[in-house]
Amino acid sequence: MxxxxxxxxxxxxxxxxxxxxxxxxxxxxxxxxxxxxxxxxxxxxxxxxxxxxxxxVRVKPGTAIASLKAAHDKIVRSGAKNATVLLANGTYRDKGLDWKAGGKGGRITIKPAPGNTKVKFYGGRTAYGKGYKGYLLTVRPTASSLTVQGPLTITMYGDGGIQASGNSASGPVKGLVMRNVTFSRMGNAWVKKGNGYAAVHLHYTQGAQVLGNRFVNLENVKTPGAMHGVYLAFNQTDRTPGSSGNVVKGNAFQVVSGDPIRATEVSSRNAASGNSFSKGRDYRGKTQGNGYKGMFTYWILARSGTACGAGNTFAGKKSGYASYYLKGRAKSLPGIASGTETGQTCKKAIAYK
The missing domain is CATH 1.20.5 (Single alpha-helices involved in coiled-coils or other helix-helix interfaces)
Incomplete structure (x- = not known):
């Protein structure tokens, strides 16, 4: 080359x-x-x-988010599992809310905004003075664990305040917390069409904490013994297990026509301690105490068979509680009692601690 x-x-x-x-x-x-x-x-x-x-989520009357339902729906749209709902002072008229926000593993807290101490959920209608016959809300097992933190008041709901309802498909409601809430004027003595079950009604619920609340004027005219402060039960539709491992502590009960705390349907290992039970004025203005059979009772209903729960405990004096029925029935009730609609007893279901 x-x-x-x-x-x-x-x-x-x-x-x-x-x-x-x-x-x-x-x-x-x-x-x-x-x-x-x-x-x-x-x-x-x-x-x-x-x-x-x-x-x-900030909630305030007269704004775009003016109700607990609006806050719930915003959380659902966001996809968040963890949320804080801050309530401004005012009267909220939510009713029958199906609480599904979030998801398992999360926690949602409902509480007054800092500096706000006058938050009320009211089931009544101002024009007629009548309340809503159902519950304020029902917590579902697929939702995030829910905390309702006061100071706040839930009043004038016919069936009760807050219901938690587990089911066979999704399991129990877990981790519910109720703290510093006043539940008042519930049952059909106050809301004519209400059934009157419980201020805190737990169906197939585990690990709930009911702490430092007030339960005042929870009364039925029809079936007065059926209205309670805290009711621990199963989901009747699904025939689930009962509610177990829950704590009822440091609450004040005043004028409850049924037993203030009631467990049934194989509910087990529930603990009540540090609670007070006092007299007050009923819906007629008469002085009454609390309870039909006792302060914390275990009861078997015909619908749930004959099985008993176990390990439920009550810390408190054993006798001398003023009954709701100061005339016509025993004026003094024990701390605990058990029985059924058919006369069976469940002595091992509940004990003093």
Whole structure:
């Protein structure tokens, strides 16, 4: 090959190498840009997921979010499992709310906003003075664990205040907390069409904590013994297990026509301690105490068979509690009692601690 041909060949090789290097660098840069874009997208997605993981919802009468239902629906739309609902002072008229917000593993807390101490959920209608015949809300087992933290008042609901209802498909409601809430004027003595079951009605619920609440004027005219402060039971529709491992502590009960705390349907290992039971004025203005059979009773109903629960405990004095029926029945009741509609007793279901 001539010198001129060799030089030409060397020049061509150099050009080809440069082109190849440029191409490789371009590909690398392109891949780097793609990676950076992917990282940014991932970061944005992560940030969005993080923002949905925990939210705060502020509720105030007269605003876009003026009710507990509106707050619930906003949490559902966000997909958040953890949330805080802050309530401004005012009267809220929510009723029959089916609480499904969040999901298992999360927690939602409902409480007054800082500095707000006059929050009330009212089932009544101002024009007629009549309350809502059902519950304020029912907690479902697929929802996040729920905390209701006072000070706040729930009043004028015919069946009761807060119901938790586990089921066979999704399991029990877990981790419910009720603290510093006043439940008042519930039952058909106050709401004519109400059934009057319980201020806190637990169906197939585990690990609930009912702490430092007030239960006042929970009364029935029809079936007065059926209205309770806290009721621990099964889900009758699904025939689930009862409610077990729950704590009822430091609450004040005043004028409850049924037993203030009632367990049934194989509910077990529930503990009541540090609670007070006092007299007050009933719906007619007469002085009454609490209870039909005792302060914490275990009862078997015909619908649930003959099996007894076990390990329920009551810490308190054994006798001398003023009955709701100060005339016509025993004026003094024991701390605990058990029995059934057919006369059976479940002595091992409940004991003093």
């Amino acid at each position: 001539s010198r001129r041909g060799a030089a030409f060949g060397a020049m061509a090789g150099a050009v080809a190498g440069a082109v190849a290097l440029t191409s490789a660098c371009g590909a690398t840069a392109h891949r780097g840009a793609e990676a950076a874009a992917g990282s940014a997208a991932g970061s944005a997605a992560g940030s969005a997921a993080g923002s949905a993981a925990s939210i705060t």
